[in-house]
Amino acid sequence: MTKFQTQPGFVVQAFRFALDPNASQEHALRSHCGAARVAYNWAVGWVTASWWQRRAEETYGIPQKELTEWRSWSLPSLRKAFNEAKHTDPRFTAWWEENSKEAYNTGLANAAAAFDNYAKSKRGQRKGKRAGMPRFKSKRKTRLACRFTTGTIRVDADGRHVTLPRLGTIRTHEPTGSLRTRVHAGTARVLSATVRHERGRWLASFQVEVRRDIVRVARPDVVVGIDLGVKTLAVLADSTGEIRTIPNPRHYDRSLKLLGRTSRTVSRRQGPDRRTGRKPSKRWVKANAARNKVHHRVGNLRTDALHKFTTAVAAEYGTIVVEDLHVAGMLRNRRLARHIADAGFGEINRQLNYKTGQRHATRMIVADRWYPSSKTCSGCGAVKAKLPLHVRTYECDACGLVIDRDDNAALNLAALAATAVTGTGVAGDQDTAPAVPKPRGADRKTRTTRTRRKAEAGRAGGATLPHQRQTETRDRTQAEALTLW
Structure with missing residues (x-):
């Protein structure tokens, strides 16, 4: 992702609107997102081809200096190589002109970021779970997304349409006045736009540099401690002695009965079979869409509830204390995983982190995990x-x-x-x-x-126990390999 130099008093904020494309526009949206996936797969194959070639040449006894050169995975290198290949490679010559260049740039940028994450994780310079070598994206499972950084990117004056490169003017489900007013007043500047297919609908997210003044909270001298849980979503205790309990909506649990009914309907229809190549029936497609609609509604309700809760907390208290929860480890408990995921512990802390830092003069303290x-x-x-x-x-x-x-x-x-x-x-x-x-x-x-x-x-x-002998053997092998290296 491109990094922008933010001016003093400005923050980078996202404005997201649901799109209402017609049939031809939806076809163009899917084509752009598919082009991004194809460019990503091409970049992964182009870079890793040199790796496998070098490994094969080493088995032939070729000297180190005469091995095939490493191919760079930097974004400029990938762009240069792709621009040469799209004119000669038969996989691209027939259709690459149908989509915007930003679609291919999206896939190449994602591939460069994936290789960077893999290299940093290999060197121990990246936090979190270890990143593996980039793999090809499946056409069936990949989320449709495409990012535009250049060209005509604007919110139209009527407040109900947005314009994107090569896609043209697309109607929105909701008014865009929240962004259009800021742009016309000169307090916002659109940096990029991303279209994605999420929860059954197309969304356009605008990355905007916005002038935002810090808003004073309602109780700046009050400290609140937030204890998250499953029985109750959160317990808020402030320094004045007041204790409030936020009930857990349990959106997913309330929808389990309806999900069970729709899932049984899907199971009774003739679905797809990848082994035999069988296509799904129209009744299966209709039933599966009804089941997905329930899942999408649960996700929307959860997102709305968490945003309302975190916004209210960030706007009221001067100091917020939360726990550093190991959510990934908590999800390994098979008895509580569904309830913890439904509550959204990690999302609450993430939203509080940016809402306290960008919108209010609020101090956020994260308690030690232990x-x-x-x-x-x-x-x-x-x-x-x-x-x-x-x-x-x-x-x-x-x-x-x-x-x-x-x-x-x-x-x-x-x-x-x-x-x-x-x-x-x-x-x-x-x-x-x-x-x-x-x-x-x-x-x-x-x-x-x-x-x-x-x-x-x-x-x-x-x-010496068996697992100790295995550990000692592995350590001795690693030590010998480092000595040889």
Whole structure:
């Protein structure tokens, strides 16, 4: 993605509108998105071809200096090579002129980014899950998307149409006055536009540089702690002692009965079979569209509810304290994965992050992932060694405080904002008392399991377990390879 130099007082914001294309325009949209996929696959094949060629030549005993040169995956190199190939390669000569050059540039830019992510992940310079080598995109599974950075990109004066390169003027489902007014007033500048097919409809997202003044929040001196959960979506406890509970809408759970009915209807129709090449019947296509419509509605309801919640919180409090949740790890629990995904924990933190930084003068504090907010007493600061999930009421053994588990965690998170001043993170002693020493059980150590005890006993007796022998062999092999390298 191209990086723009944002002016002081301006932020980059997205304005998204649902499109209402006619039959010919939808065909052109699908053609542009398909061209982006074809360009991406061509770039992946063109770059990796040199890799496989070098590997084959090494097996023939060809010297290192005489091997095939590496092909660069930078965007300028891919553009130059593609412009040469599109005139001679029979896969492109017949149809490449039908689409805008921005469609092919989208695929090439995505391929260059994918190779960069792979190289950085290989060198350990990229955070998150390890990125693998780029693979070809399937025509059946790939999400349709195309990005335009040059050409005629505008919101029309009537407020109900947008104009894009080669696609022309397309009507929108909703008014575009929110963007058109800013552009005409000179407080916004359109940088790029992206069209994509998502949740059964075509969407146009405009990346806009907008002048945005920081809006003062309603309660700038109040600190709020947010504890996310499944039983209730969030518990908000502020520094004034007020505790609010946000119920969990459970949009997906409410639609399970309807989804089951539509899924049974789909299963009774003649669907596609890739092994035999059987085409789906018209009744199957109609039933599958009805089932997808239910899924799309659930996603839209969830997105709307989360945006309303995060916008209200960011506009009210001066300081917001949230937890650094390991959502990917939580989703591995097969009993809670569906409920956690339906609540959208990661999306809440993401929205709060940019809404507090760009729209309001709000400070956002992210508690450490290992901070025991649920185990710590909000009255005296004592920490329990264990607190299972089924225990929903916190009972302090030191001071006798009895409080709801989620309310206690939210109060501790709100008190965490005072750590820089008082040196404590306990709700009951924000101003005066020192921190209470924490007993065993509130650290980051992994709990001792049966397998761990066996391993420790084996090491004490001098025995070596099978998985230890495999680890030692792998480490020795890696050490030898590094020495040879």
